Amino acid sequence: MHKPTIQDVARRAGVGVGTVSRVLNNHSAVRASTREVVLSAISDLKYTPNPHARRIAGGKSYTISVLLPVVTTEFYLRLLDGLEHAFQEARYDVAIFPLLDRSRLERYLGSHTLAYQADGLVMVTYNLTQIFQQNYGGAWPHNVPSVLVDAHAEGVDCAYMDNVLGGRLAGDYAAKLGGTLYAIWVETELDLLFTTRVFSDRRSGFLEAVGRAGRQVAGEYISSFDSLAARSVASQLLDEAVLPATVFASADLLAGALLDEAQARGLVIGRDVRVIGFDDQPWSKGRGLTTLHQPVEAMGYDAAQLLLERLTGQERPAVSHRFEPRLIVRSSTEG
Amino acid sequence: MHKPTIQDVARRAGVGVGTVSRVLNNHSAVRASTREVVLSAISDLKYTPNPHARRIAGGKSYTISVLLPVVTTEFYLRLLDGLEHAFQEARYDVAIFPLLDRSRLERYLGSHTLAYQADGLVMVTYNLTQIFQQNYGGAWPHNVPSVLVDAHAEGVDCAYMDNVLGGRLAGDYAAKLGGTLYAIWVETELDLLFTTRVFSDRRSGFLEAVGRAGRQVAGEYISSFDSLAARSVASQLLDEAVLPATVFASADLLAGALLDEAQARGLVIGRDVRVIGFDDQPWSKGRGLTTLHQPVEAMGYDAAQLLLERLTGQERPAVSHRFEPRLIVRSSTEG
DNA sequence: TTGTAGGCGTTATCAA
DNA sequence: TTGATAACGCCTACAA
Numbered sequence: 001m002h003k004p005t006i007q008d009v010a011r012r013a014g015v016g017v018g019t020v021s022r023v024l025n026n027h028s029a030v031r032a033s034t035r036e037v038v039l040s041a042i043s044d045l046k047y048t049p050n051p052h053a054r055r056i057a058g059g060k061s062y063t064i065s066v067l068l069p070v071v072t073t074e075f076y077l078r079l080l081d082g083l084e085h086a087f088q089e090a091r092y093d094v095a096i097f098p099l100l101d102r103s104r105l106e107r108y109l110g111s112h113t114l115a116y117q118a119d120g121l122v123m124v125t126y127n128l129t130q131i132f133q134q135n136y137g138g139a140w141p142h143n144v145p146s147v148l149v150d151a152h153a154e155g156v157d158c159a160y161m162d163n164v165l166g167g168r169l170a171g172d173y174a175a176k177l178g179g180t181l182y183a184i185w186v187e188t189e190l191d192l193l194f195t196t197r198v199f200s201d202r203r204s205g206f207l208e209a210v211g212r213a214g215r216q217v218a219g220e221y222i223s224s225f226d227s228l229a230a231r232s233v234a235s236q237l238l239d240e241a242v243l244p245a246t247v248f249a250s251a252d253l254l255a256g257a258l259l260d261e262a263q264a265r266g267l268v269i270g271r272d273v274r275v276i277g278f279d280d281q282p283w284s285k286g287r288g289l290t291t292l293h294q295p296v297e298a299m300g301y302d303a304a305q306l307l308l309e310r311l312t313g314q315e316r317p318a319v320s321h322r323f324e325p326r327l328i329v330r331s332s333t334e335g
Numbered sequence: 336m337h338k339p340t341i342q343d344v345a346r347r348a349g350v351g352v353g354t355v356s357r358v359l360n361n362h363s364a365v366r367a368s369t370r371e372v373v374l375s376a377i378s379d380l381k382y383t384p385n386p387h388a389r390r391i392a393g394g395k396s397y398t399i400s401v402l403l404p405v406v407t408t409e410f411y412l413r414l415l416d417g418l419e420h421a422f423q424e425a426r427y428d429v430a431i432f433p434l435l436d437r438s439r440l441e442r443y444l445g446s447h448t449l450a451y452q453a454d455g456l457v458m459v460t461y462n463l464t465q466i467f468q469q470n471y472g473g474a475w476p477h478n479v480p481s482v483l484v485d486a487h488a489e490g491v492d493c494a495y496m497d498n499v500l501g502g503r504l505a506g507d508y509a510a511k512l513g514g515t516l517y518a519i520w521v522e523t524e525l526d527l528l529f530t531t532r533v534f535s536d537r538r539s540g541f542l543e544a545v546g547r548a549g550r551q552v553a554g555e556y557i558s559s560f561d562s563l564a565a566r567s568v569a570s571q572l573l574d575e576a577v578l579p580a581t582v583f584a585s586a587d588l589l590a591g592a593l594l595d596e597a598q599a600r601g602l603v604i605g606r607d608v609r610v611i612g613f614d615d616q617p618w619s620k621g622r623g624l625t626t627l628h629q630p631v632e633a634m635g636y637d638a639a640q641l642l643l644e645r646l647t648g649q650e651r652p653a654v655s656h657r658f659e660p661r662l663i664v665r666s667s668t669e670g
Numbered sequence: 671t672t673g674t675a676g677g678c679g680t681t682a683t684c685a686a
Numbered sequence: 687t688t689g690a691t692a693a694c695g696c697c698t699a700c701a702a
Contacts, residue, residue, distance in 0.1 A: 005679055016689035021681060029687060051451050052390040053679030056694050061387065077439075093452075096431060117386075117428075227563035228592070257563070340695055351673035356697055364671060388695030391678050673702080683692080 004045040013041035024049060025091075051093065063093045063117045064307065068124035074281055075296060076124070079149065082300020083122060090308050092119075099126070120307045121146040125196050127153045145310035149303045151196065157310065158320040159303035163198050166292045166325035167205025170248045170276050173290075173327055174206075175213035177274055179246040182237055184221045184230075184254045202250045202278065218242065223254055230257035238265060243272050246333070252279040255289055259332065271335030280328060288331035299323045339380040348376035359384060360426075386428065398428045398452045399642065402443075403459035409616055410631060411459070414484065417635020418457060425643050427454075434461070455642045456481040460531050462488045480645035484638045486531070492645065493655040494638035498533050501627045501660035502540025505583045505611050508625075508662055509541075510548035512609055514581040517572055519556045519565075519589045537585045537613065553577065558589055565592035573600060578607050581668070587614040590624055594667065606670030615663060623666035634658045 006024075010017045015034060022030050023038045030038075041047075055061050064087055068076055080096070087094050095117055121144050148158040174181055183206060186199045210217055219240065223233040234257045237247065249255035255277030262273045269275065269288075277284060277291035284291050302321055309316075341359075345352040350369060357365050358373045365373075376382075390396050399422055403411055415431070422429050430452055434440050440463070456479050483493040509516055518541060521534045545552055554575060558568040569592045572582065584590035590612030597608045604610065604623075612619060612626035619626050637656055644651075 006681095007679080010689095017680080018682085018689060018691095019687085022688090025681085031687060034687080048451075050391070050679055052387050052396065053694095054681075055387040056385065056391055056678090056696085057680035057682080059681085059694065096433065098431070098433070227561055228566050229562075231563050341697095342695080345673095352696080353673060353675095353698080354671085357672090360697080366671060369671080385695055388678095389697075391680080391694090392696040392698085394678070394697090671702100674700085676697105676699085678696090680694085681692105682694105683690100685690085686688080 003050075004047045006047075006049065008045055009038065009041050009047050012045060013038045060119050061117050062091065062119065063095055064120045064122060064304075065095045065097055065118035066122040066124065067097045067099050067126070069099055069126060075279065075294075078296040079124065079300040082297035082302075083149075083304050085297075086301045086304030086308070090304075092308075118144065120144065120311055122303060122307060123148050123151070125150045125198075127151045145307060147303045147307040147310075149299065150198070152320070155318050157303075157306040157318050159299050159306065159323065160320065161198075161294050161296075161299060161323050161325060163201035163325075164205035164208075166278060166294070167202035167207075167248075167250075168209040169205075169292060169325065169327045170202075170278070171206040171209025172213065173329075173333070174246050174248055174274075174276060175210050175215045177246045177333060179244040179274055180218045180242045181210060181215060182219045182221070182241060182245055182247045183217055184223055184233060184237065184247065184249045184258070186251055186254065187222050187224045199250055206248055206250075223257075225251065225253060227253060227257055230254045231261055234258040234261040238262060238267070238273070241273075243267070244274070245272070246274040246276070248276045248278075250278050252277040252281040252284050252289065252291055255291065255332075256281075256283070256287070259287060259289065268335065269332050274333040274335070276333060278325075285330070290330045290333040291328055292325040293328050294325045295323050338385070339382040341382075341384065343380055344373065344376050344382050347380060348373045395454050396452050397426060397454065398430055399455045399457060399639075400430045400432055400453035401457040401459065402432045402434050402440075402461070402463065404434055404461065410614065410629075413631040414459065414635040417632035417637075418484075418639050420632075421636045421639030421643070425639075427643075453479065455479065455646055457638060457642060458483050458486065460485045460533070462486045480642060482638045482642040482645075484634065485533070487655070490653050492638075492641040492653050494634050494641065494658065495655065496533075496629050496631075496634060496658050496660060498536035498660070499540035499543075501613060501629070502537035502542075502583075502585075503544040504540075504660065504662045505537075505613070505627060506541040506544025507548065508664075508668070509581050509583055509609075509611060510545050510550045512581045512668060514579040514609055515553045515577045516545060516550060517554045517556070517576060517580055517582045518552055519558055519568060519572065519582065519584045519593070521586050521589065522557050522559045534585055541583055541585075558592075560586065560588060562588060562592055565589045566596055569593040569596040573597060573602070573608070576608075578602075579609070580607070581609040581611070583611045583613075585613050587612040587616040587619050587624065587626055590626065590667075591616075591618070591622070594622060594624065603670065604667050609668040609670070611668060613660075620665070625665045625668040626663055627660040628663050629660045630658050 006017050006020050010020045015038060019034060020038050023035050066083060084094050123146060127148055146156055148156050150160055152158055152160060185203055188196060188199055221233050221237050223230045230253055238261055247258060249258050255275050258275055259269060262269055267273050277289045280291045280293035341352050341355050345355045350373060354369060355373050358370050401418060419429050432443050458481060462483055481491055483491050485495055487493055487495060520538055523531060523534055556568050556572050558565045565588055573596055582593060584593050590610050593610055594604060597604055602608050612624045615626045615628035
């Protein structure tokens, strides 16, 4: 009644344990017919390999630690999907470390078990490489293969969303639409460590495109990433705006609040107020919000592949993969 | 230059590996002096045991899986602190599984690695025991020791906050304060699976206490757990309220929004409007919010102990440990 | 109270 | 292309 082991599989398939291990790990040197036999033995026995034994024998943890700010937004969920998908294919486990504040980060880094638990590191949004070099150069094993997602750094593999391009796409389109131009940006964190360029990038792209089109932005607003704050900023904007207005709200959360406020004021979306969001949230389609869609899962999947390449010992210069948002036009900009 | 092993420690301490293992696991049969020698050898070598080897040798995973709804609220962070503290003492690792929707839960349960990764299960807020009995009775090993936190169920160890009492304390106090009585409740999820009784408990306690005092609630409001919604409900309440009003806002998030709205209207907190919150958020003290403080860390620590008892094979009927919120009076109710 | 040796379930190496 | 067999690092009898 014990869980079947690789031995049981080998016996049942009439082969050696080495062979079973080979098919498990996709080693090429296995005849197709034997592979079949082994595979069916595995499914007969409902065998699943014991990851702990694997780790100790292989001398690796077969685990990737993912450090990310929060996990409750659409963006991070989709990213996790992409990451987990890729790592599962490669038989790696994923350990999630939600980073909410500095103290929590330090506790994770200090915990001795973490060092064992990760062959590689995925750092999302925040570039923590400095931390490792500075405070934890000792505690953390040197040169843990790492990949940055949604962030940049020299000498490290990165996969990032081109937010400048996203802003530019919004800017090009907004300039064409006509109407007074406005923008709402997300207030970024103050902590030096927990910092992200996402929104400043969107801004620079947008301003560049608008300027290139010979237009100018009549007003810029800043809101924290919170629906209440967003609503009140939306209200302020509509108080001050010259209609018809075209507004680039640099996150769908902000855009949604603006739609709400505009509707509450009886304005016609797409005519009096045109709104461009950013994120393509699940609800964005239903509300007809023109917005920028980001290939987030693909970015996660790709980041995982970059890390897996490193893990197989590939030496190569650090690369940086760029992903492009694309504009999705809906009714919020088409009266 | 390799990581020191138990062998290295034994050699350095001039003892056998068995002895080292014994001090590592707090086995009593070790002379105090030898224990000292071993301990110093450990620290000299900066030895940390390899958890994977331990897992395979012991036939256990020494890992606890914690399934919780989200990790970005104060409540869950504090709970995690309590849990992790207790499990670390017992040399267990904690794997966090943020549950955001049903599909994610199913993926976790379906993943074979989870079965290996957990000697025990902590289920927070949501009672998922039914799931295991129904759909996953096969996939999931039967009788995984489990503990429910912040939730009830028959036949399972539980540690829960007495929200009825919390509501009652708020009700008793509110009744004494005078003023027209109002309450704001949090809208609970509709999904049958992801359901929690937290807020309905607070409500029944509150209503009971108020009724017992011969008072009655002039109005009840419902808000989703979102600052914007909370603000708008607060506004509606203040539009309709007969002042002076005493409001029980069943979460500090709601209470905060009410304070904001009241101040925006120039009302005097503690005189025109008295507010009782629930949670004792970090900011609650600074804003002088009277609220209910919950011993969340203690609850987490205790839940962990319950689970650890089960893991050592203790047979005993399921117990249910109750934790009591306590009222903290601040200026929001004292004009 | 302590040391020795066998076993846990893999992967990796080396012949065959 | 395969099958033995030696690690991997720890825990746990069993003996001393």
